[in-house]
Amino acid sequence: MQPVQAPFPATRHRRTRASAALRALTQENMLSPADFIWPVFVRDGENVLEEIPSMPGVHRRSVDKVVEAAREAASLGIPAICLFPYTAPSLKTKDCAEAWNPENLSNRATRAIKEAVPELAVMTDVALDPYNIDGQDGFVRESDGYVVNDETVEALVKQALSQAAAGADIIGPSDMMDGRIGAIRAALEAEGHRNVSLLSYSAKYASAFYGPFRDAVGASGALKGDKTTYQMNPANSDEALRLVARDLQEGADMVMVKPGMPYLDICRRVKDAFGAPTYAYQVSGEYAMLAGAARNGWLDGDRVMMESLMAFKRAGCDGVLTYFAPAAARLLNG
Template identity: 85%
Template structure:
C-alpha cells in the first residue's frame, strides 16, 4: 500500500474526519452487513426441545422442529446461511463412527427439514468424526494414535451423505491431510458438482473451543488432546501452506479458526490468496464476551459489533458467529 506524505499539524488534523457520525460514515473503511454472517446452530433429538447450553449464554440445543424455526428466523433476518452441529446421543457414539454417514442422522434430518421449509437458506455442514466418536476425536483412534487415511475414507462417506440430504456447503473441520481432494473428487463423481467446500484450512489446537465441546457433548468423551492434527498456535507460515494446499485440492472457500486471536492469520490468508476467507468466532470468544457483559464489565452489544468489524478489517469476507441473529437485529435498527 502506497502512502502520500501528510502535512504537519495543524495543516493536517485527523480529528476533522471524526467530528460527527455523518463524517465518520463517509470515511469508514470497512462495513459489516447481515450478508457477512453464518449462524452456527446445535441440533439434538426430541421434539419441541430448546435446551440451554450453560457455558454459552443465549445458545440452545434445538430439536429438528425448533431448528427449522431458527432457520426461518435466520431467513427473515436476511442471514444467508446457517451451520449445523449435532449433539449426538452417547449411545450412538462408537469407535467406528458409523452414525456419521447414516442418511437419517440428526444433521441430515435437519438438513432435509430446513430445505423443505426454507429452501432459499444456505446450509453448511460439519464434516468430522468427533460428534460420533466414542473417543471424542475428529478421526479414528488406533493404538492411541489418530489415523489419517482411514479417517479420510470415512469423511468422504459422511460428506456424500450430507450432499445427498441437500447440504449446500461442506465444512470439513477435521484437519486430516488430503481430505479436501478426496471429498471434492467424490462429490464430482457422485454428481454433486455444485456443492461447495468451505475448508477449515487453518484450524488451531486452541483452548477457546471448550464451550463448543460442551454443546455437542464431546468434552467427556475426548481422550487426550488434538495436537497431532490441529495447528500449533505458535505457527503462522504453516497456515499459508495449509490454505494453499486446500485451495489446490478444490476448496471453494477457506476458514481460519479461532477468530479474534488469529486476525493476523486472516489478514495473511486474504492478502496472499485473495480467496473467499472466513473466520469462526468460536464458542470461547462468544462466552467471554457474554460473561463479561453479564457481569457488567463491558458493554456486550458494543463489544459484539466491534469484534465482528475487526474480522472485516482483517480481510474476512464473512464470519461464523453465535451472535448472528443479535447482530442482524442490531444492523436493522441502525438503518
C-alpha cells in the first residue's frame, strides 16, 4: 500500500532532488565494485591482447594477460572474474573431450589466477559449446540434430569436476539441460568439493543478444541449428520461476537470469519469489549496443553504463556479470 501523501504544495517531491547531498540521502539503491563479476575471454599464446571487433574495448587474453586482469580486478574491489575460453578449432570435437582436459585453457587460467591472486574468486562456465564442433551446448544426435539431455549431463559433470579440481570457486552451468544441477552437486559432494558454489544459469533465454559472445569464443558460424529446444522461449515468464525453483531444490547456491536488461522483469519476479542470491548477465549484445554507441559519440558512455548497471540493482539483483566491470569500478572508486 502506498502511503497517503499531503497534496501540493505541502508535498513537493523536488525538494529531495534539490542538491547532490539530498539526492544522495534519499537514493534507494547503491552500486559498488563488489556487485560485479567480470567476464574475461582467455585464449592460447603468450602476451596476447586482441580486441574483439564486435565488443569494443573487450579483449581475448592469453593466460598471462588474464592474470594481469585478475590483479586489476582485485585492486578495484571486484570480487570475482569469470572465464570463457576461445578454443582452437583443432580442439573442437564431437565428443567435446577438451572440456574436461585438466590442461585446457580454462583450467590453466584458473590455476594461474589462484596462484597469483588467491583472494579473487574464479567463476567458470559449464557448457560444451566452446569445445563442440557442432557449436551446441550439448551433444547433437546425428539422426535429427536434436541436442540430447542425459548424455550431455554426464559430460557436464566431468567438466565441472575438472574445473573444481583446478581451483574454481564458483561453477556456472550455462547449458540449460534438465537435471544438471542435481548431478553436478552430487558429484562435487562425492569428490570432496563441498565449498564450491553453483551459480546456475536457471533462466537462460534463446536470445539474439548473444551474437558478439559467439565471435569472442570463436563459435560464430559453427552452430548447427539453434538452441530453442533447451534455452527458454523469450515469451515465457512463469516458466522461469519453475526453473529457478527446481535448480535451488537441486543444490544451486545462486541463480542467474540471462540476458539481463531485456529481462529485468524476470529478475524482479525471481528475487521476490525466492529471496535467493540473484544475478543477471549483461550479455555481449547489450554491452555492444552501449559501447558501440558511446564509441560513435551517440551516447554518453559513462552515464549509460552506470544507468544500465543501476537498473539491475533496482530490479532486485544482488550482482551482475558485466564487461563494464573494471570501467564502472574505476568510476565508483573515484
